[in-house]
Amino acid sequence: MKNVEHIGIAVSNLSAAESLYSALLNTAPYKHEAVESEQVTTSFFKVNQTKIELLEASGPDSAIARFIEKKGEGIHHIAFEVDDIVAEMERLRSAGFVLLNETPKRGADNKLVCFVHPKSANSVLIELCQEIK
Numbered sequence: 537m538k539n540v541e542h543i544g545i546a547v548s549n550l551s552a553a554e555s556l557y558s559a560l561l562n563t564a565p566y567k568h569e570a571v572e573s574e575q576v577t578t579s580f581f582k583v584n585q586t587k588i589e590l591l592e593a594s595g596p597d598s599a600i601a602r603f604i605e606k607k608g609e610g611i612h613h614i615a616f617e618v619d620d621i622v623a624e625m626e627r628l629r630s631a632g633f634v635l636l637n638e639t640p641k642r643g644a645d646n647k648l649v650c651f652v653h654p655k656s657a658n659s660v661l662i663e664l665c666q667e668i669k
Contacts, residue, residue, distance in 0.1 A: 541617040541665045542587035546603050546610060550592035554579050557588060569644045576600050578644045589644065615663035621648050624664055628652060
């Protein structure tokens with residue numbers, strides 16, 4: 537793993553959260569994106585090398601909708617950048633981690649992604665991200 541790629545924050549109202557984070561971080565979001573496969577709309581902020589991803593459910597059955605219903609708004613996941621997501625997935629499987637994806641899938645911000653189940657990572661949802669070249 538190379539570094540923290542971004543921190544994902546589940547929000548109920550993307551527009552309101554964008555206003556709040558724009559004021560907090562003193563910058564506007566650099567990207568909005570709908571990720572149909574995850575039923576989510578995202579908004580990305582960047583401060584120096586740190587990225588914050590706001591996630592709003594675009595459907596009642598999305599993971600973000602269920603997360604907010606169960607836990608409320610807040611930190612949803614921490615994403616780590618990797619050079620070779622397939623090799624990293626195999627390394628983690630071999631080390632006993634439970635992955636939520638059998639193969640990488642297309643995520644937001646031009647990335648291939650895979651999630652590590654929170655039950656195998658001290659209750660933290662971990663996302664692996666590899667830039668699509």
